[in-house]
Amino acid sequence: MKxxxxxxxxxxxxxxxxxxxxxxAARIEEVVASVSPVAPNEQVSRDNPLGKLPVLIADDGSAxxxxxxxxxxxxxxxxxxxxxPAAGPARWTALxxxxxxxxxxxxxxxxxxxxxxxxxxxRWPEWIAGQKLKIADALDALERDVDLLGGxxxxxxxxxxxxxxxxxxxxxxxxxxxxxxxLDAWLAEVSKRESLQATIPKG
Amino acid sequence: MKxxxxxxxxxxxxxxxxxxxxxxAARIEEVVASVSPVAPNEQVSRDNPLGKLPVLIADDGSAxxxxxxxxxxxxxxxxxxxxxPAAGPARWTALxxxxxxxxxxxxxxxxxxxxxxxxxxxRWPEWIAGQKLKIADALDALERDVDLLGGxxxxxxxxxxxxxxxxxxxxxxxxxxxxxxxLDAWLAEVSKRESLQATIPKG
Numbered sequence: 001m002k003x004x005x006x007x008x009x010x011x012x013x014x015x016x017x018x019x020x021x022x023x024x025a026a027r028i029e030e031v032v033a034s035v036s037p038v039a040p041n042e043q044v045s046r047d048n049p050l051g052k053l054p055v056l057i058a059d060d061g062s063a064x065x066x067x068x069x070x071x072x073x074x075x076x077x078x079x080x081x082x083x084x085p086a087a088g089p090a091r092w093t094a095l096x097x098x099x100x101x102x103x104x105x106x107x108x109x110x111x112x113x114x115x116x117x118x119x120x121x122x123r124w125p126e127w128i129a130g131q132k133l134k135i136a137d138a139l140d141a142l143e144r145d146v147d148l149l150g151g152x153x154x155x156x157x158x159x160x161x162x163x164x165x166x167x168x169x170x171x172x173x174x175x176x177x178x179x180x181x182x183l184d185a186w187l188a189e190v191s192k193r194e195s196l197q198a199t200i201p202k203g
Numbered sequence: 204m205k206x207x208x209x210x211x212x213x214x215x216x217x218x219x220x221x222x223x224x225x226x227x228a229a230r231i232e233e234v235v236a237s238v239s240p241v242a243p244n245e246q247v248s249r250d251n252p253l254g255k256l257p258v259l260i261a262d263d264g265s266a267x268x269x270x271x272x273x274x275x276x277x278x279x280x281x282x283x284x285x286x287x288p289a290a291g292p293a294r295w296t297a298l299x300x301x302x303x304x305x306x307x308x309x310x311x312x313x314x315x316x317x318x319x320x321x322x323x324x325x326r327w328p329e330w331i332a333g334q335k336l337k338i339a340d341a342l343d344a345l346e347r348d349v350d351l352l353g354g355x356x357x358x359x360x361x362x363x364x365x366x367x368x369x370x371x372x373x374x375x376x377x378x379x380x381x382x383x384x385x386l387d388a389w390l391a392e393v394s395k396r397e398s399l400q401a402t403i404p405k406g
Contacts, residue, residue, distance in 0.1 A: 036333075037330065037333045037334065038329045038330060038332075038333040039333075040333070040336060045340055049303065049337065049340035049341040049343065050307070050310070050341060051336070051337055051340065062295075063299075064295060064299055065299065065302055065303075066302040066306065068271070068298075068302075069295065069298045069299055069302050072298070073295055076290070087279070092265075092267060092272065092276055095271075095275070096266075096267055096272055099272050100252065100253065100268075103255070103268075103269065104253070118327055118330065119327065122325045122326070122327045123325070124321055124322065124325045126241045127240065127241060129241075130239075130240045130242075130243070131240065133243060133254070134252065134253050137248055137252035137253070138252040138253060141252040
């Protein structure tokens with residue numbers, strides 16, 4: 001299989017962690033690519049019309065996206081403990097945590113595009129404030145419900161770890177740990193895993 | 204169960220179609236809500252920290268989001284034909300189509316926020332062009348692979364119908380049907396279903 005990657009993408013990191021946890025690294029060839037909402041990458045867009053990373057090219061040549069679909073597909077290819085619980089409350093908790101983490105990341109990316117990509121004279125402070133409020137509310141919910149993050153690694157808690165890692169990478173000045181000691185302690189513990197250590201974002 | 208809705212939201216429409224197809228309408232109380240990236244709705248944000256619609260409140264009081272998770276949860280509550288194929292190629296095709304349709308919608312919403320929400324002096328033509336290119340590329344891929352949309356209703360093709368319906372609702376001037384006759388014919392046919400007729404967007 002072939003996986004389009006970027007070392008700065010938190011959605012790619014989710015997939016890279018699943019690859020490692022599922023023992024599939026030897027079957028994946030990584031292809032480094034660069035994408036931007038205002039500078040499309042033709043190679044990526046041929047396989048994913050949305051022009052986003054990650055994209056997985058399966059062994060039959062078909063392209064799979066977005067990151068939740070790639071992660072669930074890869075999780076179906078191994079016989080070890082599953083990262084996607086099969087059914088029932090554990091599945092809904094894991095999928096909802098993934099949605100919360102990915103939604104936090106969507107807000108963080110939009111805030112970053114506004115400050116790192118858009119020309120300065122066209123920036124809208126209310127837009128940035130609105131996205132940062134989503135991030136803060138999501139972090140507060142995770143601090144409150146930190147017990148949901150415990151236990152075995154799932155697609156839910158690993159997505160949260162990627163979201164928090166991205167905030168450390170791109171929004172360190174916002175100091176998300178302040179007032180959220182339980183979430184901070186949880187991240188420190190889960191980050192000891194080899195799959196997380198091996199995928200720390202770099203730009 | 205309680206479902207936060209808005210008659211203009213294409214993501215809400217996906218859930219509303221699943222509710223009807225799954226025969227669950229009698230178990231759902233709809234609560235109309237209004238959200239915006241720059242004007243948060245406190246009631247919605249209490250249940251979904253991302254401040255987005257739809258949000259489902261399950262019978263045990265827990266909140267479920269985003270739309271793919273709500274749809275899969277609702278699909279688990281009935282014993283009829285499933286909208287989420289259980290496993291194998293049919294599942295990956297359906298989930299990938301959902302991701303393509305939802306990604307088209309994400310781009311359409313960002314283009315709309317840029318023109319309908321952001322003050323005129325702060326608009327960035329390259330941003331709008333970038334989002335519209337994603338939409339055009341997604342439409343071209345759907346026209347090319349229109350055979351994937353046929354057969355029984357799934358979460359994949361119903362998501363595509365919602366995406367196209369949203370383009371008709373908000374981007375009629377862009378005339379997406381031009382040069383895409385097979386996609387046009389497919390939408391006309393699938394749109395005859397009662398669940399789609401009952402959920403046509405209005406703003």
